[in-house]
Amino acid sequence: MRLQKERLTARGLFATFSEYMIKYFRYRRQQSGEYLMDQQIVNSSATSPLERPDLYINRELSWIEFNRRVFAEAKDARHPLLERVKFISIFETNLDEFIMIRLAGLKDQIDSRIAPRSPDGRTAEQQLAAVRQRLAPLVQEVRRYWRQVLLPLLGQEHIHILDYEQLDTRQRDAMRRYFENEIFPILTPLAVDKGHPFPHISNRSLNLAVVIASTKEDQEDLFARIKVPPALPRLLPVPVSSEEPRAVAFVWLEQVIAANLQMLFPGFEIWEAYPFRVLRDADIELQEDEAADLLEYIEQEVRERRFGVVVDLAVNPSMPTRIRSLLLENLEISEGDLTIIDGPLGMGDVMELHSITRPDLKDAPFTPRVPPIIRNSENIFDAIQKHDIMLHHPYDSFNPVVDFIRAAAEDPQVMAIKQTLYRVGSNAPIVNALLHAVENGKQVAVLVELKARFDEENNIGWARELERAGVHVVYGLVGLKTHGKVAMVVRKEDDGLRRYIHLGTGNYNASTAKIYEDLCVLTSRYDIGMDVTSLFNSLTGYSRQGEYRKLLVAPVSLRRGIIERIEREIDFHKTNGNGRLIFKMNALVDPEVIDYLYRASQAGVEIELIIRGVCSLRPGVPGVSETIRVRSIIGRFLEHSRIYYFGNDGKPEIFLGSADMMQRNLNNRVEVLFPIQSQSMKRALMERMIIPILADNANAHELLSDGNYQAIRPKDGEPLFDSQKWFLDHPLFELNEEGEQTNPTISAIPSSS
Numbered sequence: 001m002r003l004q005k006e007r008l009t010a011r012g013l014f015a016t017f018s019e020y021m022i023k024y025f026r027y028r029r030q031q032s033g034e035y036l037m038d039q040q041i042v043n044s045s046a047t048s049p050l051e052r053p054d055l056y057i058n059r060e061l062s063w064i065e066f067n068r069r070v071f072a073e074a075k076d077a078r079h080p081l082l083e084r085v086k087f088i089s090i091f092e093t094n095l096d097e098f099i100m101i102r103l104a105g106l107k108d109q110i111d112s113r114i115a116p117r118s119p120d121g122r123t124a125e126q127q128l129a130a131v132r133q134r135l136a137p138l139v140q141e142v143r144r145y146w147r148q149v150l151l152p153l154l155g156q157e158h159i160h161i162l163d164y165e166q167l168d169t170r171q172r173d174a175m176r177r178y179f180e181n182e183i184f185p186i187l188t189p190l191a192v193d194k195g196h197p198f199p200h201i202s203n204r205s206l207n208l209a210v211v212i213a214s215t216k217e218d219q220e221d222l223f224a225r226i227k228v229p230p231a232l233p234r235l236l237p238v239p240v241s242s243e244e245p246r247a248v249a250f251v252w253l254e255q256v257i258a259a260n261l262q263m264l265f266p267g268f269e270i271w272e273a274y275p276f277r278v279l280r281d282a283d284i285e286l287q288e289d290e291a292a293d294l295l296e297y298i299e300q301e302v303r304e305r306r307f308g309v310v311v312d313l314a315v316n317p318s319m320p321t322r323i324r325s326l327l328l329e330n331l332e333i334s335e336g337d338l339t340i341i342d343g344p345l346g347m348g349d350v351m352e353l354h355s356i357t358r359p360d361l362k363d364a365p366f367t368p369r370v371p372p373i374i375r376n377s378e379n380i381f382d383a384i385q386k387h388d389i390m391l392h393h394p395y396d397s398f399n400p401v402v403d404f405i406r407a408a409a410e411d412p413q414v415m416a417i418k419q420t421l422y423r424v425g426s427n428a429p430i431v432n433a434l435l436h437a438v439e440n441g442k443q444v445a446v447l448v449e450l451k452a453r454f455d456e457e458n459n460i461g462w463a464r465e466l467e468r469a470g471v472h473v474v475y476g477l478v479g480l481k482t483h484g485k486v487a488m489v490v491r492k493e494d495d496g497l498r499r500y501i502h503l504g505t506g507n508y509n510a511s512t513a514k515i516y517e518d519l520c521v522l523t524s525r526y527d528i529g530m531d532v533t534s535l536f537n538s539l540t541g542y543s544r545q546g547e548y549r550k551l552l553v554a555p556v557s558l559r560r561g562i563i564e565r566i567e568r569e570i571d572f573h574k575t576n577g578n579g580r581l582i583f584k585m586n587a588l589v590d591p592e593v594i595d596y597l598y599r600a601s602q603a604g605v606e607i608e609l610i611i612r613g614v615c616s617l618r619p620g621v622p623g624v625s626e627t628i629r630v631r632s633i634i635g636r637f638l639e640h641s642r643i644y645y646f647g648n649d650g651k652p653e654i655f656l657g658s659a660d661m662m663q664r665n666l667n668n669r670v671e672v673l674f675p676i677q678s679q680s681m682k683r684a685l686m687e688r689m690i691i692p693i694l695a696d697n698a699n700a701h702e703l704l705s706d707g708n709y710q711a712i713r714p715k716d717g718e719p720l721f722d723s724q725k726w727f728l729d730h731p732l733f734e735l736n737e738e739g740e741q742t743n744p745t746i747s748a749i750p751s752s753s
Contacts, residue, residue, distance in 0.1 A: 050598045051591070053121030055618055055625075057707045059589050060102055060127055062614045064134050065709055067094050069634045069701055071142055072711070074150070078698070081153055082354050082361040083636070088150070089351035091142060095135075096204065096279060096348065103131060104281035104311045119591050119616060132336065143343030146350075157361060158247035159353070162238065164255040171238045172259075175251065178236065179260045183229070187257070189264045192223045198330040199225055203280040203308065206230075206346050208258060209323050211272040212265050221271070223326065226264070228254050228275075234349035248356060252344065274319040276327060277345040281308035314339045314346075363636055366728055368397035368514075373733075380407050381491060381524075384500050388678045389522040392689070393506065394637060395727045398513035402429045404502060404522065408489040409437035415497070416443040418536045419487040423507040424462060430508045431462050438469045445472040447539050449482045474540045477670065480555065482539065484658050484672035485520075488532045499529030503674045505641040505656055516640040517724075519656050525677065539670065554659055554671035559592070561673070562661070565646045565653065566596045570603045572649045579605035580647035582690055585660045586640065587614040593661045601627045610693055611703075612639045620705035632709065635699035635724045643685065644673065654682055684732045698722035 073079060074087035109115030109124035117123055122130070151161055167175065189210070190199040201207060206228040211221055235250035258273040310331045315324060317340055328338065344350075354362070371391065377383035380403060391400060406429075408414045417437050424431055437444050448463040467473045476482045485504040490497055506518030531551040552561040566581065573579025581600060588594065588609065594617045601607055607628040609617070619628040633639045644655040657673030659665045676682050698720050701709040714720050 050595050050624065051119075053117075053119065055598065055621065056119040056121075056591070056594070057616050057618050058118055058120045058122060058127060058130070059614055059616055060106070060131050061134060061707065062589075062616060063098060063102065064131065064138065065707070066613045066632070067091055067098070068138060069632060069709060070094060071138070071145075072701075073634055074142075075145065079636075080361050080363060081150075081157060082356065082358060083363055085150060085154075085350055085353050088142065088146060089348050089354075092346065092348040092350075095139070096346075097282075099279045099312050100203070100282035100308075103128070104283055104309070106131070107309070107311055108281070128336075136339070139339065139341060140343075142347070143341060146347070147343060154353075157358070158242060158244045159356065159358075160240070160247070160249040161235065161353075162249055162251050164251055164259050167238060167251060168241075170241070171249075171251075174239050175236065175256050176260060179256055180263070183232065183253075183257060184260070184263055186229050186231075187226055187264060190225045192225065192330075201225070201278045201310075201331065202227070203278065203282060204346070206234075206254060206275060206277050208254060209274045209276055209319070209327065210261060210265075210270070211323065212261075212268045212270055222268075223323075224265070226257065228257060233352055234346075235352050246358065250353075272320075272323075274323060275316060275345055276319070277314040278310055278331065279312040279314075280310050283308075310337065312337055312339055314341050316340070316345070317342050368394055368399075369731055370397050370400060371731065371733060374400050380404055380522075381411070381489075381500055384522045385498070385524050388525070388681065390676075390678075390681050390684070390732060391520050391522075392727065392732050393513045393518045393520070394515060395731070398510050400522075401502060401504075401508070401513075401520065402433065402510060404489070404500075405430055405433040405487065406436070408491075408500075409433050409440055409442065411491065413493065414442055414489055414491050416445070416490040417488070418445045418490075418532075418540075419508070420447045420449070420482055420484055420539075421462070421508055422449045422483055422485070423509050423512070424458065425509045425511045426458055427511060428462060428508075429510050431466065434466065434471060435469050438471055443472075444470075445474070445536065445540055447474045447476060447482050447536075450475050472540070477539065480668055480670050481664075482670040483665065484535075484553070484670050486532055486535065486672055488529070488536065498524055499526075499533065500524050501528050501532050503528070503532075503656070503672065505658060515637055517637045519641045519643070521656070521674065521676070521681075528674065535672070550675050550677075552655060552657070552673040554666050554669055558659060558671055558673060559666045562593060562644065563596050565644075565648075566593075566600050568648070569605050569646055570600050572647065573600075573603050573605045576649060577604070578647060578649060579603065580607075580645075581605060582608045582610070582643070582645035583661070584610040584639075584641060584643040584690070584693070586612050586642070587660045587662050589614055589616040590661045590663050590666060591616075593666075597628065598624050601625045608694060610639075610643075615703055618705055618707070619703055625705075630703035631694075631712065632701045632703070633693060633696060633699050633723070634701070635722070637724055642673075643690070645686070645690065652682055652686065654685055680733070688730065688732050689727075692721075692723040692726050695721050696723040699724060 070087055070091045074084045074091065076084070079087070106124050106128045110128065115124045118127060154161060164175075190196065192198050208226040208228065210224045210226060212224060213221055232253055234253050236253055236256060238249045238251050240247045240249045254275050261270045261273060310333050313327060313331060313333060315327075315338065324338065328334065371389065373383055373387065373389055374380060380400070383389065405417065405419070408417050417434065419430075419434065421431070434444050434446060446466055448466070450460060450463065463473050463475070485506060485508065487502040487508070489500040491500060501523050502520060503523070504518060504520030506513065506516050506520070527549040528551070531548045534548065535551065535553060546556050548557060552558040569579045569581055579600065581597070588611050597607060597617060602624060604627060609615070609619075609628065609630040610633065611630055612632055612634065615630055615632075617625065617628065617630065619625050619630045642657055642659060646653040654676040655673040656676065657671065659669070659671035659673055665671050676685065697712050697714050697718065699722060700712040702712050703709055
């Protein structure tokens, strides 16, 4: 009991310090002429003439266009069939999260009655109406494409997705046996009447609204709700009679339940059964200043997430008005929160089809590379000490990153390991290596970000296990998410202590590293090591670190560092006419950064933006953004790396890191951008990564000034060039005779226009 009190006291002290730190960061921004208001950064000196609503694309509508591009991948016949089905699942999963977070946020703003207008001049009500108007036809288009195109194509490959009415007698008998043995025991029908209140409908749940009647003529209609068990497959395999050995068939789980309701309600006549699905507000609202124990507080908030306000009710057109009204009334929502979908609800579950053993209908597997500089070295620390090492995931294996921590855990010369963990997943070899390091007597300190959205439960579990093992676990600063990807190994060597650093753009997650495109660097440079030491001191102890030698760190110096470099590029262009900026990121919505990019374009600076998702900047506006081109890459792998290239008067400066240009990243997160100091790495990033991406005419879409995207495809006589396929065959580096990473001869790449 005493130990628990001491731990709570220590966490309370940490919370007090963290609150002080965030106030300090905000004070520094105020001193530099900026202040935070309504989650928008506004320059306190003068309103920019570029702060016009017509110069900004609405963030929510831009996201819908991003998901439309995901859907476009499902329609692209270049992808194998089951990969196209996968993109339907990704589209639907993305949409769920958008509704639970962004759409829920708009509803919160409306309820607050004090919400500011968006940068494009819309009220929250106007944004919500526009989102609903834009989403409805897109959702229907996805179902129509599924029904009219993908289902017939699957059928041609002897993969049949059937409605229950299509099953023959033998198949129905098989499904009834399955229902009796596997489904019926776990179903819980819940009646709704004077003695049974309307039940709680959990988030993301698929349900059946059942109307039943007694055999007595005077019996009124009765209503019951059945939750479709999420633990069971959504698509149930049914026996097939085809002579084709690869033939498989499936039927929807909810249809099997609906067809066997007599077993659940014996003695009653089943009249109707209609599926419906509920999405709730899933954004955890943190009152961290009131939390004595952040771990327990987040744990409680995760448990309560399932009770969030309903933001969307999805039903089929067949559901009659009286049942819809009953659901709307009991869920306490309006007609505006109702989505009518002509097709399956919750189509994220079609990802189950990807488990079918049909390699001919999937992307060809590949073996990630291990760079020779690592493969040919007996000791990874010796290799890093000789040269900085860059890895390009998933084309380069993530194993060297895991091996880096494993080697540190085993090496008797290693004294300490410090690391940030944001999303590590349920199977986390990195965490296991850290646990092993503690067993071997290493001092291990880990910052586990408990507020990583939808990964809170995983992170809570790992935090508890790390604490039990004796790891120094910190949960982050109050009011700030720690999103930077940093690891440091301190090793005792003949000439003293040396720091070995891993800095990346992606999470320490071995599973997502197989499908997320990311970059990382392993280095032992002194100045980087000193910066990372200072960073960890600010995260785990008392430190007012405001400046770093090489790193740009949010919320202290990252915003200022980016803007100062944009201004420098403007000056160089005015003097020498050679200004150039190339930014690759996931999202661009920060008004101040957009404002400076507009200024750079007005000065004539050539600007290439590679933005996978949301972009609020409007390119191609005469007199404002004529020199800006924005493109998005959506393909087999999720483009996730962030690259910030500054021409710098012929002496290019390149930063990599974890931060997008969003208010949340620049103001409310601990983010890290790190410079590339090796000249060979700079050349590799430009010649063997950026140039191929800019030449891509297979996966790329260009943003037009009206906010729409158009696919970039080969012109007459131009070859098709897929940058992701090119990366599979072309490493960033090779090893020369001196053992250094060098740039191999570049294969032919179409010139980007």
